[in-house]
Each structure stands twice: as structure tokens, then as C-alpha cells.
Amino acid sequence: MKTVGLLLGQALRYVVYTLVHVFIISRLVLFDAGWCFFYLGFVLFLPLGTPVVVQLLLAFGMGLTMDIFYDTGGLHAAAAVLLAFVRPAVLRLLRPRDGYDAADAVNVHFMGPAWFLTFLGVLVLVHHLAFFLLELGSFRHFGFTLAKVGASWAFTCVALLIVQLLFFPVRRLRQ
Amino acid sequence: MKNLLLFLARFQGLLVFGVLEVISLYLFVTSSSYQRAAFFNSANAYAGVVLARRTEVLDYFHLGALNQQLLAENARLRQQLYPPxxxxxxxxxxxxxxxxxxxxxxxxxxxxxxxxxxxxxxxxRLAARDPNYPLVPARVINNTLRSVDNYFTLNVGLADGVRPGLGVLAAAGVVGRIKTATDHYATATSLLHSKTSVSAKIKRDNTFGSVHWPGDDPTQALLDDIPRQNKLVVGDTVVTSGYNAIFPEGVFIGTVASFVKEPDKNFWTVHLRLGADFSNLTYVYVVTNRTRPARDTVEARALPPAGKEGRR
Known part of the structure; x- marks a missing residue:
């Protein structure tokens, strides 16, 4: 019963992130160079104990959904899969001294702002570098691409931080 | 065998990662070709329905600007009805x-x-309504502007006579070319795409070249293949050449914004200011062509099986 609830919850998260991204966020552009990769929240905020293979598959599915809407073939999928592959390594690097608690989650209130911002910043940066360099397919307009990475990075990080502050529980649930 | 299974279990993350990356990159690399009728694009029925719904919502907020655009276009059309x-x-x-x-x-x-x-x-005046190129009016329901390869989605498809490869015009000039079409939706490669190239000419002296987009500024494009000895003037009008069967002759593309002579090239580097404003592209026309099969056949017979140069 608990597993079914978990699966339904994740499916709901997938639908919400997709719809919000497609309907609202994808229309927003910052300084003509920054996009908000809001849908990354789906992959970033998965539970800590999610198996690597499941993370990779979910990221691939999410990326492919975005590719369908943006007509980019497999560009979003490639970058999102890379993100999901790097995520466990970053989690391992940021592990607290006594390991993760069973009740821990990717949540700015539980883990503290320093932990959360490092986690978010590093992963989003990796994703954006991969995404924009792949999209370009070469090193022309390198400066402009870096500007795109920078603006998008700031935009995505701020948006996901706002999502965390507004919609994530402040107290741990009783187990 | 047991060792193999252990190995697979140990590196399953890496293996799955590799497989998924290869699939994604394959889809990405092959998505640019015109021939591929793929499922994974915004012309498929489900994505089309979602995008059409989104456009319905956004339409409401754009009514003012849309009316202005239609008014301007109506005025131009009405003007064409007057005899010269x-x-x-x-x-x-x-x-x-x-x-x-x-x-x-x-x-x-x-x-x-x-x-x-x-x-x-x-x-x-040249015939404003060329009967060989009937137009199919369409609404842009999805549009990207600031990627390296931009696409837009239209609310017309095979049922309306839209076929892959047809040209797309807006009131203000050339905007792209249909890439794939399903029954009721079509995806088009924008002029703002690294692989789009439109055969063009300078209206003043009929010098022909080709227009492509370098990938940075959505209001500007480059005009290639204008020999160095030609005189250019800032503000020259650049129109389609009619040398391929995609666009009729004389459709506005843009005006010359600047040109420089580079020391190691035989051609001018010409920057165009594009006529179409891609940031608020709303109503466009798909150019169908009655004589195209006949024309393609005769050109295929006359030319040796050439590469990209012949397909422009």
C-alpha cells in the first residue's frame, strides 16, 4: 500500500512539474539569455534512497517529454540523464558526518541552506553546461553560451529555491 | 557467468547511464533531418493538443497585439486589390x-x-497573387526563439494539404520550412535554425545568394555568396529568388543592415535585418506549390546527383 502511494505521489509530481513547465515557465526568458529549467526539480528532489537506475530512467522520461515540446530530439533527455548520473555522487560528497537519516530528504528546511544551495548549484551548473554545449554542437559563440549558462543557472536556482521554500514541509513527518 | 552477473550488478548505474545517453544523443543528432518522420516532436497528437490549449489561454492576453497585426495585414491586402x-x-x-x-x-x-x-x-507590378503558389493560413501554437536550432508548431497538418518541405511565410517575410506534419499539426524549422538556408536575391540588381542564420541574434541573419565586386547599399531589399520550388519569387526576407569585406574571402559578409519579427510570430501562411513535382523532376534529370548545393 505504501509503495502504491509512493508511485502515485511520484506520478503526480511528474505531471505537475511537466504541466507547470509547459504552460507557464517555458514562456519566461531572462535577459534574452536565461531560461528556467523548472522541470529539473522533478529529478533533483527525488527521495534520497532512490536507486540509481530508477533515477536515470525517470530523468530520461522527463527529458524526453520536454524534447517533445521543444522539438529538440533528445537534447533535454541527454542533459537530464547526465544530471541524474551525477546526483548520487554529489549526495555522497555532501553527506553529513553521521550519514543520512531515514527521514532526510532534499529539503532546504531539513538540510540547511548551505547544504541545499551547494547541492542545487553544482547539479544545475553541470546540467546547464552539458545542455548548452550540446545544443551548440561546437565552440562558436562561446562567450554568449557562457552568458546563457550563467543567466539560466541563476534563474533555475532561484525558481527551485522558491519552490522549496513555498511548497516543501518545514517539519519532518512522524515516521 | 556469475562473475558477469556480479559485474553487471555492480556497474548497472554506469551501464544504464551509457545506454540512455546513447539513445538521447541519437535522437538529438537525427532530429534535424527533414526525411525523418519522428514520433518525438511537437507535431504528435498529444503534444499538439496540449500546445493548442496553451495557445488558447495565451491568445486571450494577446488580443490587442493580434488585432494590430491583423489590421496591418488587412491594410496591405486591401492595397493589393487596388490596380496599380x-x-x-x-x-x-x-x-x-x-x-x-x-x-x-x-x-x-x-x-x-x-x-x-x-x-x-x-x-x-509583378503578380501579387501567384496562382501557382496557393497559401494555407495557419496559426503558430508553439515557437522557440533563442535556441541554436529553433522550431515552431502550426495548427495545420496533412488534412489541410501541408506536406514536409513546404515553405512558411508571415506577413512580414519568410519564416521557415515545414519539417514534419501529422493530420492536424505540423512542425516547422524556423529560419532561425543552423541548417536552414533560403535562396535569396538582392532586389535592386538581382544578385543571388543564400540566407542563413549564424545562431545569435534573432533579428539578424547573414546573406552569403555575394561576390566582392558587387556594389552593396545599406537598406537594400533582399527577397526570395524563386530558384527553388519552395517560395515564389520576390517574397520579402529582410534589408541589408551592414556589410564588410573580409581579407580572406571572395564574398561579402552581409548582415540582414530580418523582416519577420520572430518574437511575436502568430499568423503565418504555408506555401504549397502546384508545379513542384514537375519542376523537381526536370531539375533532377538535368542535374547530376549533387549534394546539398543543388537542394537549396
Missing amino acids: DTSRRQADSLAVPPAPGDTLRRPRYVRPAQRPDTLLLAQQ
Whole structure:
């Protein structure tokens, strides 16, 4: 019963992130160079104990959904899969001294702002570098691409931080 | 065998990662080709429905701007209905030189139908509505602007006569080319795409070249293949050449914004200011072409099986 609830919850998260991204966020552009990769929240905020293979598959599915809407073939999928592959390594690097608690989650209130911002910043940066360099397919307009990475990075990080502050529980649930 | 399974279990993350990356990159790399009728694009039925719904919502907020755009276009169309200044000014008869054997050297008069006045012919406007290129009106329901390869989605498809490879115009100029189409939706490669190239000419002196987008500024494009010895003027009008069967001749593309001569090239580097504003692209027309199969056949017969150069 608990597993079914978990699966339904994740499916709901997938639908919400997709719809919000497609309907609202994808229309927003910052300084003509920054996009908000809001849908990354789906992959970033998965539970800590999610198996690597499941993370990779979910990221691939999410990326492919975005590719369908943006007509980019497999560009979003490639970058999102890379993100999901790097995520466990970053989690391992940021592990607290006594390991993760069973009740821990990717949540700015539980883990503290320093932990959360490092986690978010590093992963989003990796994703954006991969995404924009792949999209370009070469090193022309390198400066402009870096500007795109920078603006998008700031935009995505701020948006996901706002999502965390507004919609994530402040107290741990009783187990 | 057991070792193999252990190995697979140990590196399953890496393996799955590799497989998924290869699939994604394969889809990404092959998505640019015109031939591929893929499921994974915004012309598929489900994505089309979602995007159409999104456009319905956004339409409401754009009503003012849309009305302005339609008004401007209506005005232009109405203007085309007026006959040009010169159309009714033909003389009833024209004087021609005397007959060779006429010693009195009397001028002769002929009816213009037999021998049209060349001065008036030069001033005549080209046919604004070329019957060989019927237009299919369409609404843009999805559009990207600032990627390296941009696409937009239209709410017309195979059922409306839209086929892959057809050209797309807006009131203000050329905007792209259809890439894939399903029954009721179509995805088009924008002019703002690294692989789009439109055959063009300078209207003033008919020098032809090709327009492509370098990938940075959505209001500017490059015009290639203009030889160095040609004179250029800032503000020159650049139109389609009609050398391929995608666009009729004389559709506006943009105006020359600047040009520089680079030391190691035989051609001018010409920057164009594009006529179409891609940031608020709303109503466009898909150009169908009645004579295209015949034309392609004869060109394929005449030319050796060439590469990209012939397909422009």
C-alpha cells in the first residue's frame, strides 16, 4: 500500500512539474539569455534512497517529454540523464558526518541552506553546461553560451529555491 | 557467468547511464533531418493538443497585439486589390518607325495588344497573387526563439494539404520550412535554425545568394555568396529568388543592415535585418506549390546527383 502511494505521489509530481513547465515557465526568458529549467526539480528532489537506475530512467522520461515540446530530439533527455548520473555522487560528497537519516530528504528546511544551495548549484551548473554545449554542437559563440549558462543557472536556482521554500514541509513527518 | 552477473550488478548505474545517453544523443543528432518522420516532436497528437490549449489561454492576453497585426495585414491586402497606377494608362495606339519602303516617312500606328509599350511593361507590378503558389493560413501554437536550432508548431497538418518541405511565410517575410506534419499539426524549422538556408536575391540588381542564420541574434541573419565586386547599399531589399520550388519569387526576407569585406574571402559578409519579427510570430501562411513535382523532376534529370548545393 505504501509503495502504491509512493508511485502515485511520484506520478503526480511528474505531471505537475511537466504541466507547470509547459504552460507557464517555458514562456519566461531572462535577459534574452536565461531560461528556467523548472522541470529539473522533478529529478533533483527525488527521495534520497532512490536507486540509481530508477533515477536515470525517470530523468530520461522527463527529458524526453520536454524534447517533445521543444522539438529538440533528445537534447533535454541527454542533459537530464547526465544530471541524474551525477546526483548520487554529489549526495555522497555532501553527506553529513553521521550519514543520512531515514527521514532526510532534499529539503532546504531539513538540510540547511548551505547544504541545499551547494547541492542545487553544482547539479544545475553541470546540467546547464552539458545542455548548452550540446545544443551548440561546437565552440562558436562561446562567450554568449557562457552568458546563457550563467543567466539560466541563476534563474533555475532561484525558481527551485522558491519552490522549496513555498511548497516543501518545514517539519519532518512522524515516521 | 556469475562473475558477469556480479559485474553487471555492480556497474548497472554506469551501464544504464551509457545506454540512455546513447539513445538521447541519437535522437538529438537525427532530429534535424527533414526525411525523418519522428514520433518525438511537437507535431504528435498529444503534444499538439496540449500546445493548442496553451495557445488558447495565451491568445486571450494577446488580443490587442493580434488585432494590430491583423489590421496591418488587412491594410496591405486591401492595397493589393487596388490596380496599380499604370494599369489603365496604355495608349490606344502606338507610333512605330515608318515602313522601309515609305519615301514620305509617315509614322505608322499599331494597337498596343500587338506590340506592348515596353516602357509601361517595365513599370508593371509583378503578380501579387501567384496562382501557382496557393497559401494555407495557419496559426503558430508553439515557437522557440533563442535556441541554436529553433522550431515552431502550426495548427495545420496533412488534412489541410501541408506536406514536409513546404515553405512558411508571415506577413512580414519568410519564416521557415515545414519539417514534419501529422493530420492536424505540423512542425516547422524556423529560419532561425543552423541548417536552414533560403535562396535569396538582392532586389535592386538581382544578385543571388543564400540566407542563413549564424545562431545569435534573432533579428539578424547573414546573406552569403555575394561576390566582392558587387556594389552593396545599406537598406537594400533582399527577397526570395524563386530558384527553388519552395517560395515564389520576390517574397520579402529582410534589408541589408551592414556589410564588410573580409581579407580572406571572395564574398561579402552581409548582415540582414530580418523582416519577420520572430518574437511575436502568430499568423503565418504555408506555401504549397502546384508545379513542384514537375519542376523537381526536370531539375533532377538535368542535374547530376549533387549534394546539398543543388537542394537549396
